[in-house]
Amino acid sequence: MSPFRDQPAASCNGVFHGDGGEDKRFCLDPQCSHSARCDHASSGSDSASASSSLFAKFDLADLNDSEKLRRVIIASVKGFSIGAGLKGGLALFSILARLRRTRFASQFASISLSLSLSLSLICRFKETLRYGLFLGTFAGTFASVDEIIATLGGHRRTGKWRALVAGLVAGPSMLLTGPNTQHTSLAIYILMRAAVLASRCGIKSKRFGKICKPLTWKHGDIFLMCLSSSQILSAYILKQESLPRSYKSFLNKHGGKDVAILQGVKAIASGLPFSNLDAIERHYSSKGVDIKLDPQMKIPCSIIHGNQSCTAHVASFFIEAYKRALPVYLPVYLIPALIVHRQDLLKRPSSILGKGLFGTARSSLFLSAYCSSAWMWTCILFRIFRRCNVPMVAMGTFPTGLALGIEKKSRRIEISLYCLARAIESFFTCMADVGYLPQFTKLKRADVVVFSVSTAVIMHCYAQEREVFRSKYLNVLDWVFGVPPPPAESPRYCKRK
Known part of the structure; x- marks a missing residue:
């Protein structure tokens, strides 16, 4: 002022x-x-x-x-x-x-x-x-x-x-x-x-x-994250067009699965006949994995991780996910440090940079645990109930939000609100696409009004x-x-x- x-x-x-x-x-x-x-x-x-x-x-x-x-x-x-x-x-x-x-x-x-x-x-x-x-x-x-x-x-x-x-x-x-x-x-x-x-x-x-x-509930942020994850990750598998383009690209990168694999999971969850099993087999063949998929399968574990067991898949996926997460969080921590702590950075650079690197490692652990647990929980649920459908996908992706507990408490509400915003957008887009909200798509620049x-x-x-x-x-x-x-x-x- x-x-x-x-x-x-x-x-x-x-x-x-x-x-x-x-x-x-x-x-x-x-x-x-x-x-x-x-x-x-x-x-x-x-x-x-x-x-x-x-x-x-x-x-x-x-x-x-x-x-x-x-x-x-x-x-x-x-x-x-x-x-x-x-x-x-x-x-x-x-x-x-x-x-x-x-x-x-x-x-x-x-x-x-x-x-x-x-x-x-x-x-x-x-x-x-x-x-x-x-x-x-x-x-x-x-x-x-x-x-x-x-x-x-x-x-x-x-x-x-x-x-x-x-x-x-x-x-x-x-x-x-x-x-x-x-x-x-x-x-x-x-x-x-x-x-x-x-x-x-x-x-x-x-x-x-x-x-x-x-609203003062101690773990309300984690609950919001679980709720958001159920919508976001279900949309990632079943209806990617309901997600913002940049966020869809982010999920495709850190979800770690080829588009053919996601299409196969979507087909079995939606009760549709398989149309791309050959493409999935070719994908695994390019990685040196020889696999023959069963068109009569009831659960998509072999589609998701080929010849690997569910446990081995989660372990190997976690390591790869952590490598993908590190470059994401380096600018998230280093750029604000240059802006917010610009004066302290000259006085105690080791302390500021040390906190930034620790935060990067911690947040990368959260993201890798979040992505790997998404496949873990869905596999567990599919094997317990011996079926795969849309409700099972939504239920399996709900506990994925528990990974937010790894993050620092002050960051949890920020991440949960960020994901909640995208979950709300995806949810209303899905509702509009099926005809429940016909006026939703007719609003012009509603984003500017809401932002203002x-x-x-x-x-x-x-x-x-x-x-x-x-x-x-x-x-x-x-x-x-x-x-x-x-x-x-x-x-x-x-x-x-």
């Missing part, structure tokens, strides 16, 4: 310096450095003092305006740096991974991959620029609307609702990522974050405390209920927007010498 808003209203010689909306004269005392308005200017002041005060008035007013403009510019630049940094960092790791694959490819394939890499580089650069503009515009718009409302309506009088309106107005900046680019997953995730903050406010409220009591409402709630909580935020998020928000004053205090328009 503006540097003029970090202290309560000041007084000069016992005289109150009021809010911006009060009509008081400027101080004429040459020993007073306040730019606020006060009453101790005597009516007998000479014209020279009055003229000097008049110039001081305009100079200080210009200073206030310049500080407000400075806040808007700084917020925009910092917002841009976060958006471009996060998106660009993820793109950089993706490109490095492709370069590694290109190095071991044949010459002909290398030329093809190099051309594809060049096109991908251009596309990623555009995405990085768009996301930087998106967050930069959001931050700048929020700061601008906040300052305009405070100037016109008074800081204290508008304090209870100003951030809510500013967050709502800044929300449509999402359109800068592309007018035809839907961000349903992001909008739902931000909505979940807003709901969590609102529920925390409700828990500490006397009026809604009892209603929100169930959610950011309004989040920014209102940031200005009025800061204690419901975790410290790491407050550090980032304060770095971008500045620290807002307590709700009942007026901004300081001046400084003491």
Whole structure:
């Protein structure tokens, strides 16, 4: 927030310096450095003092305006740096991974991959620029609307609702990522974050405390993860088109199974005749495994892991999954460390980097355990009941969420909400596809509306209920927007010498 808003209203010689909306004269005392308005200017002041005060008035007013403009510019630049940094960092790791694959490819394939890499580089650069503009515009718009409302309506009088309106107005900046680019997953995730903050406010409220009591359940995050996993992993096997493209690509990579295998499991779970057993056999043959699949099989274990036993498959899959997970979490921990802990990184780099590497190893363990347990639980259930159908797939993927217990407690709610957002999107897409929600697909840019409402709630909580935020998020928000004053205090328009 503006540097003029970090202290309560000041007084000069016992005289109150009021809010911006009060009509008081400027101080004429040459020993007073306040730019606020006060009453101790005597009516007998000479014209020279009055003229000097008049110039001081305009100079200080210009200073206030310049500080407000400075806040808007700084917020925009910092917002841009976060958006471009996060998106660009993820793109950089993706490109490095492709370069590694290109190095071991044949010459002909290398030329093809190099051309594809060049096109991908251009596309990623555009995405990085768009996301930087998106967050930069959001931050700048929020700061601008906040300052305009405070100037016109008074800081204290508008304090209870100003951030809510500013967050709502800044929300449509999402359109800068592309007018035809839907961000349903992001909008739902931000909505979940807003709901969590609102529920925390409700828990500490006397009026809604009892209603929100169930939200304080200690392991509620793990339950949400289990619930989300049931929908997400079922959709991964049975209806991948209901998942966002980027998330589907993520699951296909870390799920570790060829598309032909997933199609075979889908066929047996849906009660359809097999149409690609030859493709599955060829896939295993390319890996040196000679297998002949039974068209009359009741459970798909031989489709999932060939000649391996269920136990051996889980063990080997876990090792491979851990190798795939490590490159995912390196940017997740290292990039925020450069932004949030940028000052401490110079003072104690070994401690900060050590925590980052430990977090990377721990989160990679979670992801690998999550993916391998998905195949483990489904195999166990299939063998117990000797059948495979859609309810069995949903039930088998539910306990997969228990792997979230490996993660650090503070990260569990973040991961569960992230997955819940995608589960909700997938669920409603499935319902719309079967005709239960015919109007769902007709909504245009509902993601922008949901995102705007959610950011309004989040920014209102940031200005009025800061204690419901975790410290790491407050550090980032304060770095971008500045620290807002307590709700009942007026901004300081001046400084003491």
